[in-house]
Amino acid sequence: DVKLVESGGGLVQPGGSLRLSCAASGFTFSSYSMNWVRQAPGKGLEWVSYISGSSSTVYYADSVKGRFTISRDDGKHSLFLQINSLRDEDTAVYYCARAYCDDCYSYFQHWGQGTLVTVSS
């Protein structure tokens, strides 16, 4: 079975940094594009970033461009999100989500349980 487990969330001050991780299992990790999607408390879903299987293609939402960096380690079956210059509005549960294919525009077929990032002084 496909399993995605996020970690790395926590309480951080405005302007701070965090590195989120997503450990994947149950599928050939390198063969699928991956995404980060976030959800602020009591709010809807917001796509954050995308990375292709070869890491050759990455995309970011305008709200995080220049502050967030997506990466992956296919050998360790892991996805990462480096988040810098955190703002109050970055407070959210961050989900990793797997595409149905590689290097394609895709729906989010599998989701992790999420990790909570709280930005507060």
Added chain:
Amino acid sequence: DIVMTQSPDSLAVSLGERATINCKSSQSVFYNSNNKNYLAWYQQKPGQPPKLLIYWASTRESGVPDRFSGSGSGTDFTLTISSLQAEDVAVYYCQQYYSTPFTFGPGTKLDIK
């Protein structure tokens, strides 16, 4: 950016009755080269991650009960639950994956009447 809207914001339906949720995109999400609508539906229950229900506007994900169906094309889409069950209480989101940024609708909260 493609803006997704949903209606209604919330609805309450009696058990066994039909529930219908609408989704509209600000531009077409139909890709002529492969004849597909890049539109998905998700269900999210409290405290849980979203769950994929429907993709390509009308293809049901494996394991999803057949009371869930999707329809529509271009800019107008519908999610229908043919006979509401208690476990269907959730928030439902549509999402376009036609272009980046991938965008979601604001969600529709479904309750039992």
